[in-house]
Structure formats: C-alpha cells, structure tokens
Amino acid sequence: MALALLDYLDSVKERDPAARSRWDVLLYPGVWALGLHRVAHWLWVGKLYFLARLVNHFSRFMTAIDIHPGATIGRNFFIDHGFTVIGETANIGDNVTIYQNVTLGGTNPSTGVGGKRHPTLRDNVVIGSGAQVLGPIEVGEGGKIGANAVVTKDVLPNTTVVGIPARPVPVDLVHYSPGFVPYGTPCGEDLDPVRARLAEMEEELAALRRELQALKAREADLPEVKAS
Known part of the structure; x- marks a missing residue:
C-alpha cells in the first residue's frame, strides 16, 4: 500500500515541474479528490449510496473537484488544480492527466435509459484546461485534448484535437513536442x-x-x- 502511494506521488511529480517533493504532491487538491473518490466508489459499489454521496459532497467542498462516486478511475490519475467535474458513467484509464475547469459531461439519451452517458478515456490521455468532453464518446490511448476544446466525437489514439468543435491537429506532434505534453496543447506557431x-x-x-x-x-x- 505504501509503495503504491509512493509510486503514485512520483507519477504526479513527473508531470508537474512545480512539485519539489512528494510532500508537495500530498497537498494537491487533485490527490485528495482521488483518494476520497476511492472511498466513495467503494461505498457506491457496495450500494451504500447515501454514504458515497456524503463522501463525495465532503470532497467537493474540500477540493472544488466533483467526481461522481460511480465513475471508474484507473491508476495514477492526476487532476492538476481544481474545478473539474466527472460524471457517473465516466471511465478513466491509467496515467490520465486532467487540468483545471474540465468537464467529463453526460448526455440525456433519447430513450430515457441512463446507460452509458459519459466519456471513456483510455490510458495516457491528457485533457487541457477548460475542455468539455461530452457524451458516451471514447478518447483513444495517448489522445490529447487542447485547452478549451469541445469534444463530442471519438478521438483516435495518439491524436491531438483542438477547437470548437474539436478537430485533429494536422501535424506530427512528436516533432514539435516530444514526451509529455502539458495541457494537451503543444506550444508554437507551427501548431x-x-x-x-x-x-x-x-x-x-x-x-x-x-x-x-x-x-x-x-x-x-x-x-x-x-x-x-
């Protein structure tokens, strides 16, 4: 358990150059929000819905991050800063990074059946600040969502999308921004x-x-x- 926590803190530190130590990372609201979500999700799966909601309410008050207890989240998930909303049927893979003011929002199915209403994010996805990812769509592994983009359609693996509505950036991103791309938005006029x-x-x-x-x-x- 302790080793898993240390691995998680190190994974966050690798993605945030502002973190000087693991102790710094421990104070991040995204880290607290994820920890409390683990508790809320465990209660939700156990059908203790009121207690799960209570933990969720406390977490939202403390961190300004609202993660529905029903959302499924993988390993090393990192929310950098707050004011993020993640819906009930969202499914998030491993090593996903989300910046501030992001919404993983749902749609209201015409059938009236709840079902899958929120996005699925595969491993190593990065979502820039202010982005809105809406509906039961899928962002493929390694996909990147640029800041303030509005995404309503599937994103192919290892593809960066920007704009409203979001469209793929027609350049080779490895040439411009090798490695991890903060905010999902490589910088430079060439982009x-x-x-x-x-x-x-x-x-x-x-x-x-x-x-x-x-x-x-x-x-x-x-x-x-x-x-x-």
Missing part, C-alpha cells in the same frame, strides 16, 4: 492548423513545379518530328 495546412500546400505546389520542369526538360530533349 496553428491553418499555418500547418498552408505549409503542406506549399510543399505540394513545389513538388508539382518540379514535376512540370522535369516534363519540359524531357520534351526539349526529344527530336523534332518533321512533317512529311
């Missing part, structure tokens, strides 16, 4: 989707010009055909 698309079009135009020049050169080398 602007319009600039990236313009760069791609310029490369395509240059390639077409080279092909045209090669064709002209071949035509110039051909012998002239005399009319009979």
Whole structure:
C-alpha cells in the first residue's frame, strides 16, 4: 500500500515541474479528490449510496473537484488544480492527466435509459484546461485534448484535437513536442492548423513545379518530328 502511494506521488511529480517533493504532491487538491473518490466508489459499489454521496459532497467542498462516486478511475490519475467535474458513467484509464475547469459531461439519451452517458478515456490521455468532453464518446490511448476544446466525437489514439468543435491537429506532434505534453496543447506557431495546412500546400505546389520542369526538360530533349 505504501509503495503504491509512493509510486503514485512520483507519477504526479513527473508531470508537474512545480512539485519539489512528494510532500508537495500530498497537498494537491487533485490527490485528495482521488483518494476520497476511492472511498466513495467503494461505498457506491457496495450500494451504500447515501454514504458515497456524503463522501463525495465532503470532497467537493474540500477540493472544488466533483467526481461522481460511480465513475471508474484507473491508476495514477492526476487532476492538476481544481474545478473539474466527472460524471457517473465516466471511465478513466491509467496515467490520465486532467487540468483545471474540465468537464467529463453526460448526455440525456433519447430513450430515457441512463446507460452509458459519459466519456471513456483510455490510458495516457491528457485533457487541457477548460475542455468539455461530452457524451458516451471514447478518447483513444495517448489522445490529447487542447485547452478549451469541445469534444463530442471519438478521438483516435495518439491524436491531438483542438477547437470548437474539436478537430485533429494536422501535424506530427512528436516533432514539435516530444514526451509529455502539458495541457494537451503543444506550444508554437507551427501548431496553428491553418499555418500547418498552408505549409503542406506549399510543399505540394513545389513538388508539382518540379514535376512540370522535369516534363519540359524531357520534351526539349526529344527530336523534332518533321512533317512529311
């Protein structure tokens, strides 16, 4: 148990350069919110719904983070800062990072049946501050949601989406931001989707010009055909 806690604190420290020690991490509201959620979820699974809600209410008061007791959360989950809402049927994998003011919100199914209403986040997902991830969608492993994005459709694995509505960023992120990407949003002008698309079009135009020049050169080398 102690080793698991130390591993968790170290995983948070790796993702937050502001943390100077494990003691620092122990004071983070996201760490407290997760610990209290573990208790609330255990009570919820045991059908002690009122007690689970009571723990949830206390946790929300203490941390400004609202995690429904029914939400399922994997290992090394980290909420950096507060004011985050996670719904009842949300399913979160391992090593997921969420920044402040994020909502994993639900939809109201037209059938009126509760069912799966909230998102599923696979392992190693990063969600930037202010993002809204809505409905029973899936964010694939290694997916990144940019700050203030509104996501209503599935996100493919190892894909970064930005904007309202969220769309994939058409660049190779490994080139710009290797390793962990804070806030799910690699920085730099080269990450602007319009600039990236313009760069791609310029490369395509240059390639077409080279092909045209090669064709002209071949035509110039051909012998002239005399009319009979």
